[in-house]
Amino acid sequence: MRLAVVVWAIGRNTLTDLVRQKVFYFLLIFALLVIGNSAFIAKLSFQEQFQMLKDISLGAMSVFSSLLAILATANFLPKDMEDRTIYTILAKPVPRHCYLLGKLCGILALLAIAILLMSGLFLGVLWLGESTALAETRAQFASASPEDLALAIKEVTASTFNANLLPGILIIFIKAALLASLTLFISTFATSSIFTILMAVALYFIGHLQATAREYWLSGVDVDWWSRLLTAIVALLFPDLQAFNLTDDIIAGTAISLKLFLGTAALGGIYIAVYFALSAFVFSGREL
Amino acid sequence: MKWRQVAAVLLLALCGAAMLPLQGRLASAAQAAHFRKTSLDIGLRERIGQAGFLAALSGFRSPLAAILWIEAHSAWENTEWGRMAGLFDTVTTLQPRSLTYWDMASWHMAWNASIAALQNEKQPSEALRIKAQREYIHLGRDFLERGIKNNPDRYQLYLQLAVLLRDKLEDHCAASESFAKAASFPDAPSYAARFAGYELAKCPGRERDAYEKLRALWVQGEKQRLPSLINLLRDMEIRLDIPADERIDSTPAFRQN
Structure with a gap:
């Protein structure tokens, strides 16, 4: 119980500190992208407009949340050491893993707030677009039969909001949380925040190739031993980030089953737990 | 490199190996659900x-x-x-x-x-x-x-293909097949089945088949009994020489209307 209070206090302070660093200003760029995009594509058909809006908004949401996860996590340990706040905290009866957990919780809270705000903005613009398209459709079909009107309305609503967008947004959050946890692991043995950021970005790209490397390795293709060794290393040491890229197909209208969503969320949860446990393990022996 | 870091990398590899089956299962499930294609x-x-x-x-x-x-x-x-x-x-x-x-x-x-x-x-x-x-x-x-x-x-592209075959290539047999394929989806609009029949009626040698299909639609009830369908059925009954007592005009359902 006492440790939970400690984690809560560190998490809250981390979130407050990050908010004070004005990280939410990136939302202005997101808003500009979403609203500006809507204005720019106004001359396209409504199906194209909604497709573009979803493509750009969810893509931007994924970019911003991934960047935020990496940058916010990579910065905190060197900053706390530079400010010497880490010594003040760890001089008290605070286990090192609680310190890391509190920091991670604070960053996850920041990511959750950022994704909630971006989702709210995106869904608001989508709703406005849908209302406009529905009003235009009703006016155009004023003299048509009720069946034709119902079909036209169904066409508009089918291309705007669908319930699958919500699990898609949750998966963006899980991927960002995974990246935060991975960056935390790197930062426990890194010597500078630049090294941590560079490593995390490199792992981000390699992680997207992990699925290809895994398939290549497990298919047992007859190639050089060193080639197989390399793919095995990638498959074993790096996270499968492609597993979290479901939003591209969700935007295109592919329905996500509960089983697939829970499986993906579970995989994300395992990665987060593993990276956190390894971070705590390495950090517990680090000389400060 | 300190022993903790080496141990962490080894543990990471062990966890990676343990997660391989889950990753493989998820990738297969995603492919089956039309993701990551x-x-x-x-x-x-x-x-x-x-x-x-x-x-x-x-x-x-x-x-x-x-x-x-x-x-x-x-x-x-x-x-x-x-x-x-x-x-x-x-x-x-x-x-x-x-x-x-x-x-x-x-x-x-x-x-x-x-x-x-x-x-x-x-x-x-x-x-x-x-x-x-x-x-x-x-x-x-x-x-x-x-x-x-x-x-x-999904049915939508079958519908569009049927429209293209009908309006641009005038291949009524293929258009009928494509409309019929679209109509076989439970969420397809009701006109898809009618259009499949209309196109089949223009397909040489398939007139009798088209008549049976359009009549079956007519039997389904009010929702399908549009003027185009009724006029086409009447026209086909004359062309196919359907006996007078079997024509739609002589059925009790039609007389009630």
């Missing part, structure tokens, strides 16, 4: 360049597709049909599950580009203009057929 191969790499390919690999397929679509729209405004076709090809490769992209790409090619080719003042030969027109129509058909291959679980 895009093939990011060397052909795509050549078309979108290194930066684009990196973006596509990093999970930004959909924003990249959106940007290329806007570029294709600019090409349309400048009537650069060839460039448009290339961009559409890339966009549909990046987002093969997006019906909008397949549908619009086909429409631009089979309708806009084909008409533009036919009216091309720079081409003095009418035969070559017609040839170009046919090529664009077939390009439009190809987009829809590839779209169907990537989206066999």
